[in-house]
Amino acid sequence: MSTSAELKQRDNQFIHPWDDMVKIGGHQRTLLDKGDGIYVYDDEGNRLIDAPAGMWCVNIGHGREEMAQAVYDQIMALTYVSPWSMTTGPAAEFASLLAEQSPGDLNHVFFTTGGSTAVDSALRFVHFYNNMRDMPSKKHIISQKRGYHGSTYLSGSVSGKERDKGNLHFEENLVHHIDAPHPLLKPAAMSDAEFLDACVANLENMIERVGSDNCAVFVAEPVLASGGLIVPPEGYHQRCLEVCRKHDMLYLSDEVVTAFGRLGHCFASEAVFGITPDIITTAKGLTSGYIPMGAFLVSDRLLREIKERGGDSAVFSNGFTYSGHPVAAAAGIKNLEIMQREKLFEQARETGPYLQQQMQKLRDIPIVNDVRGLGLMSCVECELKQGSDDLALDYELGNRIDEHCQEMGLIVRPMINMCVLSPPLTISKEQIDEVVGILRKGIELAMQDCIDEGLWVPEKQAV
Ligand SMILES: Cc1ncc(COP(=O)(O)O)c(C=O)c1O
Structure with missing residues (x-):
C-alpha cells in the first residue's frame, strides 16, 4: 500500500484537466x-x-449504498453489450424515463459518455438534420462568450471563455460567439427592458452577419455555469427561441449543469425558463457523478422531418462504445428514483x-x-x-x-x-x-x- 505522500507524488503522472504543464512534477493536490x-x-x-x-x-450526495448496490447488481447481471445492434433493460428503461421527464416532445434520447460528448453529438446531429433537409449551408453555430460546453474539439470551440482560448486551436469558421447576457454588463443608464432588447439584438445581429441561410443552431446554457454563474435577464431564453424560430434555426439548451434538481426541477428549460428547446444536452446530475454518462434529448419534430425527407435511409453515423452503457443506465435509474422518492x-x-x-x-x-x-x-x-x-x-x-x-x-x-x-x-x-x-x-x-x-x-x- 502506498502512503499518502507517495500517492501525491505519483499523482504527478496524472495529467489533470486544465493542468499547467510547467508545474507538473511539483503538484501536491489534496x-x-x-x-x-x-x-x-x-x-x-x-x-x-x-x-x-x-x-x-x-x-x-456521496456514499449512497443503494447506488453501489444498483451498480453492483447490474455488473453481476450483465456488464456490457454493443449498443449498435442490441439493447439492455436499463438503457431502454432509462431512455423512456428521461423522455417522461423532458419538456414538450423531446422524447428521444442519445446516450453519450459525458457532457462534452453530449454537446458534440448534438451539434453533429444538427448538421445531420440540415443535410437531411437538403440545407447543407445551414451549419453555423452561434453560442455565447463565457459559455462552457466541453472539451472535445467542437464543444470546446463552441465554448466562449476567452481565458481558455490562448493555447489551443479551435474551429473558428463555423462558430460565432455573442456577448453573454450578463446583468453586470448593463450600462447604468439602460433600463432592464432595454438591456434585454440589447441582449436579444446581439443574437439577431450575429444571424444577420452570418446569414440566416447559414445559421443552424443557437447554443445556450439556461444559466451560464462555469463562465461565472450568469443568470440572463428574465425573458431572454424565450425571446432567443422566437428569434431562432424566425430564422429556421434550432435551439440547443445545454443543461449539463442545470438539470436534475440544480434549479429545483428535473429539467430547467421549460419549468424555470418557459421554453421548449429542440435539443437538450445533459450529464453530471444524470447519474449524480457515480458513473460517467451524458445524453442529448431530441424532439419528435426533428425526427419526423428527418424521416419524411431522409428517403430510404438516414443513418446518423455517430456514437460511442459506451452509448447507453447498462451500468451507467442502472445508476441513472437509481439516481432518479432517489431524487423522486426523497x-x-x-x-x-x-x-x-x-x-x-x-x-x-x-x-x-x-x-x-x-x-x-x-x-x-x-x-x-x-x-x-x-x-x-x-x-x-x-x-x-x-x-x-x-x-x-x-x-x-x-x-x-x-x-x-x-x-x-x-x-x-x-x-x-x-x-x-x-x-x-x-x-x-x-x-x-x-x-x-x-x-x-x-x-x-x-x-x-x-x-
Ligand atoms: C454546461 C456544460 N456543458 C458541457 C460540459 C462538459 O461536460 P463534461 O465535463 O462532462 O464533458 C460542462 C462541464 O462542466 C458544462 O458545465
Missing part, C-alpha cells in the same frame, strides 16, 4: 478518500463540506432561495464585487481593484480564499476570483448557514492577507 452525504474526507481524516458537489454533479427537487426549491438570500449577506465585505445565482447555484465574485482585469491578482485572491476555506472545512471551487457553490441537493438550511459562515471568514482572511502583504489598500486608508 487527496480525498471518502465521501458521505455533503461531506468528503481527506487522507488525514479532515472532514470537508463539498460545496461544489464535485463539479456540479454529486446531486444526491423529493429532492422540492427540497431544492426551498433551500435554493435560502442559499441565495444568505449569500447576498456577503455583499458587505469590501472586496465582494457581486453575489449572484439561482436555485442551488451561487457565486461570490471578489475583486481587489474594482474594474481591473489583473488576472494574476484575481488568481491569487481566489486561491487564498480557497485555501482559507479548506482549512476551515469547506471546499469552494475558485474559478479565478469567483467562488462557486452548487452543493448536493440534500443540503439543509443549517448546513447552508455553516457554508456561508465559513465562506465569509475565508474571504475576510484572504482580504486581510492582501492588506498585510501590500497587495491591496482599503479605500478608507488610501491617500
Whole structure:
C-alpha cells in the first residue's frame, strides 16, 4: 500500500484537466478518500463540506449504498453489450424515463459518455438534420462568450471563455460567439427592458452577419455555469427561441449543469425558463457523478422531418462504445428514483432561495464585487481593484480564499476570483448557514492577507 505522500507524488503522472504543464512534477493536490452525504474526507481524516458537489454533479450526495448496490447488481447481471445492434433493460428503461421527464416532445434520447460528448453529438446531429433537409449551408453555430460546453474539439470551440482560448486551436469558421447576457454588463443608464432588447439584438445581429441561410443552431446554457454563474435577464431564453424560430434555426439548451434538481426541477428549460428547446444536452446530475454518462434529448419534430425527407435511409453515423452503457443506465435509474422518492427537487426549491438570500449577506465585505445565482447555484465574485482585469491578482485572491476555506472545512471551487457553490441537493438550511459562515471568514482572511502583504489598500486608508 502506498502512503499518502507517495500517492501525491505519483499523482504527478496524472495529467489533470486544465493542468499547467510547467508545474507538473511539483503538484501536491489534496487527496480525498471518502465521501458521505455533503461531506468528503481527506487522507488525514479532515472532514470537508463539498460545496461544489464535485463539479456540479454529486446531486444526491456521496456514499449512497443503494447506488453501489444498483451498480453492483447490474455488473453481476450483465456488464456490457454493443449498443449498435442490441439493447439492455436499463438503457431502454432509462431512455423512456428521461423522455417522461423532458419538456414538450423531446422524447428521444442519445446516450453519450459525458457532457462534452453530449454537446458534440448534438451539434453533429444538427448538421445531420440540415443535410437531411437538403440545407447543407445551414451549419453555423452561434453560442455565447463565457459559455462552457466541453472539451472535445467542437464543444470546446463552441465554448466562449476567452481565458481558455490562448493555447489551443479551435474551429473558428463555423462558430460565432455573442456577448453573454450578463446583468453586470448593463450600462447604468439602460433600463432592464432595454438591456434585454440589447441582449436579444446581439443574437439577431450575429444571424444577420452570418446569414440566416447559414445559421443552424443557437447554443445556450439556461444559466451560464462555469463562465461565472450568469443568470440572463428574465425573458431572454424565450425571446432567443422566437428569434431562432424566425430564422429556421434550432435551439440547443445545454443543461449539463442545470438539470436534475440544480434549479429545483428535473429539467430547467421549460419549468424555470418557459421554453421548449429542440435539443437538450445533459450529464453530471444524470447519474449524480457515480458513473460517467451524458445524453442529448431530441424532439419528435426533428425526427419526423428527418424521416419524411431522409428517403430510404438516414443513418446518423455517430456514437460511442459506451452509448447507453447498462451500468451507467442502472445508476441513472437509481439516481432518479432517489431524487423522486426523497423529493429532492422540492427540497431544492426551498433551500435554493435560502442559499441565495444568505449569500447576498456577503455583499458587505469590501472586496465582494457581486453575489449572484439561482436555485442551488451561487457565486461570490471578489475583486481587489474594482474594474481591473489583473488576472494574476484575481488568481491569487481566489486561491487564498480557497485555501482559507479548506482549512476551515469547506471546499469552494475558485474559478479565478469567483467562488462557486452548487452543493448536493440534500443540503439543509443549517448546513447552508455553516457554508456561508465559513465562506465569509475565508474571504475576510484572504482580504486581510492582501492588506498585510501590500497587495491591496482599503479605500478608507488610501491617500
Ligand atoms: C454546461 C456544460 N456543458 C458541457 C460540459 C462538459 O461536460 P463534461 O465535463 O462532462 O464533458 C460542462 C462541464 O462542466 C458544462 O458545465
